Amino acid sequence: GSDASDLLKYNQLMYRKKCVKFKRSHIHGWGLFAEETIGADEMVIEYVGQLVRSIVADRREVDYTKRGIGSSYLFRIDTDHIIDATKCGNFARFMNHSCNPSCYAKVISVDGAKKIVIYSKDTIKPSDEITYDYKFPIEDEKIPCFCGASNCRGTLN
Numbered sequence: 001g002s003d004a005s006d007l008l009k010y011n012q013l014m015y016r017k018k019c020v021k022f023k024r025s026h027i028h029g030w031g032l033f034a035e036e037t038i039g040a041d042e043m044v045i046e047y048v049g050q051l052v053r054s055i056v057a058d059r060r061e062v063d064y065t066k067r068g069i070g071s072s073y074l075f076r077i078d079t080d081h082i083i084d085a086t087k088c089g090n091f092a093r094f095m096n097h098s099c100n101p102s103c104y105a106k107v108i109s110v111d112g113a114k115k116i117v118i119y120s121k122d123t124i125k126p127s128d129e130i131t132y133d134y135k136f137p138i139e140d141e142k143i144p145c146f147c148g149a150s151n152c153r154g155t156l157n
């Protein structure tokens with residue numbers, strides 16, 4: 001099933017990381033870009049960070065917002081768990097949102113530990129920006145989306 005394939009691809013990714021780097025993005029600030037061709041349905045990168053429970057993340061979000069960091073290094077895994085990449089994370093935290101993304105996020109279990117991995121949807125060419133749909137919950141205070149896709153929804157939330 002997909003679990004076995006997830007595990008195989010995760011181990012392959014740990015053995016040989018995909019060549020990616022962060023550069024200025026046309027979408028927003030810094031973005032993550034492929035430096036090699038990445039095939040369709042490949043595991044591109046893990047969204048690394050601290051696994052925290054929702055109540056801890058809520059407290060941190062208030063603190064980060066007060067310190068002007070904002071809350072967008074927080075990645076929700078499920079109703080009770082969040083990955084916080086604010087203090088420790090990898091390049092994955094530079095990925096921007098797109099309404100027509102090159103990748104998608106998936107929660108997998110590795111030895112019982114939940115992890116967020118980013119899979120390519122289609123072939124990604126060198127210097128393509130690596131994006132995924134943030135799937136932010138709908139909010140009153142809108143964040144305008146600059147992904148520029150023809151099917152852009154106009155906002156992130």
Ligand SMILES: Nc1ncnc2c1ncn2[C@@H]1O[C@H](CN(CC[C@H](N)C(=O)O)CC2CN(Cc3cccs3)C2)[C@@H](O)[C@H]1O
Nearest residue numbers: 027028029030072073093094095096097098144145146147
């Ligand atoms: N399609 C989009 N349209 C508009 N804005 C976007 C899009 N997609 C990502 N965004 C912004 O990017 C944040 C997600 N960020 C991804 C990387 C970001 N580009 C960066 O340079 O750090 C991480 C958060 C942590 N914050 C630190 C900051 C850096 C500069 C101003 S605040 C940004 C999001 O919360 C958004 O504010």
